[in-house]
Amino acid sequence: MEVFYTIPVSIGKKALGIWAGIRDFGNYVKSIGLSFKSLRYLRFRSLYSTVINQTRFTGIDALNFVVLIALIIGATVIIQAITNLPKFGTEGFIGNVLVIIVARELGPLITALIVISRSGSAIAAEISTQKQNREILSMEIMGIDTRLYIVFPRIIASILAILSLIIIFDLTAFIGGYVIARTTVYIAPETFLQTVLDAFSLKDLLATFIKSLIYGILVPLICCYYGFKPRSKFEVPIYVSRAVIRTLFTIIVVNVIISVLFYF
Amino acid sequence: MNENLLKLEQVTYTSINHDPLNDVSFSLARGENLVLFGPENSGIETVLMMVLDLDETYEGSILYKNMNIKELDYVGKHNYKKEIGFVHGVYGLISNMSVEDNISLPLEYHSRMSENEIKKHVSRLIYELNLDYCKKFRPVDLSSSEMLRTSYARAIAMDPELLLIQHPSEGQSPLNIQSFIENLKERADRDDRSVVIVTYEPEKFIDFSDHFIMIFSGRVVFDGTRNEFLDSDNRYLQQYKSGSSLGPMAIL
Numbered sequence: 001m002e003v004f005y006t007i008p009v010s011i012g013k014k015a016l017g018i019w020a021g022i023r024d025f026g027n028y029v030k031s032i033g034l035s036f037k038s039l040r041y042l043r044f045r046s047l048y049s050t051v052i053n054q055t056r057f058t059g060i061d062a063l064n065f066v067v068l069i070a071l072i073i074g075a076t077v078i079i080q081a082i083t084n085l086p087k088f089g090t091e092g093f094i095g096n097v098l099v100i101i102v103a104r105e106l107g108p109l110i111t112a113l114i115v116i117s118r119s120g121s122a123i124a125a126e127i128s129t130q131k132q133n134r135e136i137l138s139m140e141i142m143g144i145d146t147r148l149y150i151v152f153p154r155i156i157a158s159i160l161a162i163l164s165l166i167i168i169f170d171l172t173a174f175i176g177g178y179v180i181a182r183t184t185v186y187i188a189p190e191t192f193l194q195t196v197l198d199a200f201s202l203k204d205l206l207a208t209f210i211k212s213l214i215y216g217i218l219v220p221l222i223c224c225y226y227g228f229k230p231r232s233k234f235e236v237p238i239y240v241s242r243a244v245i246r247t248l249f250t251i252i253v254v255n256v257i258i259s260v261l262f263y264f
Numbered sequence: 265m266n267e268n269l270l271k272l273e274q275v276t277y278t279s280i281n282h283d284p285l286n287d288v289s290f291s292l293a294r295g296e297n298l299v300l301f302g303p304e305n306s307g308i309e310t311v312l313m314m315v316l317d318l319d320e321t322y323e324g325s326i327l328y329k330n331m332n333i334k335e336l337d338y339v340g341k342h343n344y345k346k347e348i349g350f351v352h353g354v355y356g357l358i359s360n361m362s363v364e365d366n367i368s369l370p371l372e373y374h375s376r377m378s379e380n381e382i383k384k385h386v387s388r389l390i391y392e393l394n395l396d397y398c399k400k401f402r403p404v405d406l407s408s409s410e411m412l413r414t415s416y417a418r419a420i421a422m423d424p425e426l427l428l429i430q431h432p433s434e435g436q437s438p439l440n441i442q443s444f445i446e447n448l449k450e451r452a453d454r455d456d457r458s459v460v461i462v463t464y465e466p467e468k469f470i471d472f473s474d475h476f477i478m479i480f481s482g483r484v485v486f487d488g489t490r491n492e493f494l495d496s497d498n499r500y501l502q503q504y505k506s507g508s509s510l511g512p513m514a515i516l
Contacts, residue, residue: 037338046372130359138356141316142370143345
């Protein structure tokens, strides 16, 4: 009988904990909004180096890995499509399949996952360490709005990097994937290009742009939130891990929501 | 002496995380320098924390240029923090920036100086504090005296009216911080700038200040001039100077 009592209580406690976390995150987002008040006192030159360094780390340094993954994914999808679609008499839809799977879903999602695991974890770890070394405190005492100085340039850099990486991912998956796929199956290049171009719509471009914008905001926002959290060195790995897992979860949910809103 | 730059009025603070304060009042005139001292857990760090506006849950008021800092709005607090300089006891240097960049940071963020003017100003500070040879180093490559000098240079980069320094001499070789001491002396001699030094070693700063305040158990137990600090028969002060375990302070 005790089970009937303890299960609802633990579910209730968990729900309250989640609600408290959402409220705390809401307050954090609100505090960033309030920080924009000091934008007019801010000299933007102090943010340039952070924007450049973050864009380089999140975008350029991740390029090799994104290209490699895009080639593998692109080749796999193309080989599967070319070998299996004719069985259903739908080989004419190869372009549609590629656009739906690679451009609409896998491109933005896998790029976001790479950015979260490389840059998101680095952002959370960097801020946590800075907090433990009293660097964040020093900045605050100097009158530097850390929300603005730390979070804002990372959001700008992340949007730029994710948008560029998604475009590169899609192009690599299509072109590189096609080249690799040609080693096993043959499809004429002009046929391949034409079917892909025919399948692409303005809606796809808009969805990709919106996804990169939202991911670009969410990844640094959530990772910075958890970076500011640890109260001791002992808590640093706990919050870095939470930053990665919860950003991953949020991005997957947001990806579904955007896809439903655009294509359902 | 000029008008009050900083004034604490009956500040009382209770917290489980920090040392409490009990009815602490004192004032600091513009151009005056103050040495704030006391044993560990006496409350000197809490006073510093309150003046730096890191916690507002105290009773009483802290006035800076007759403005209650607790009542300042976002912009008011921004301007207040721009006008004070702080040298942290653990330096708080930004680990991914060089010495040069650390010193430039407040200027880059707050000042209307051009890039060239900032560069010149920072170069002068680097020269004065004898940091030229390590200006490209990051904090991880610096010795403790180099970190102190860098942190000090960053704190005075905006030429603040009020400079607060937390435990500057502890763990430092006197020879290596000579340029810091000389620069601090120059600043302490100015009529339009004030320095507050929070320390466990007040006797080291006899030449810097004519105002000494001792705090014990959250209360001001001594508040006097340099001569009073040297000659007073205040029992708390006597025990502190002698380092004896016998006296009004029970030291754990």
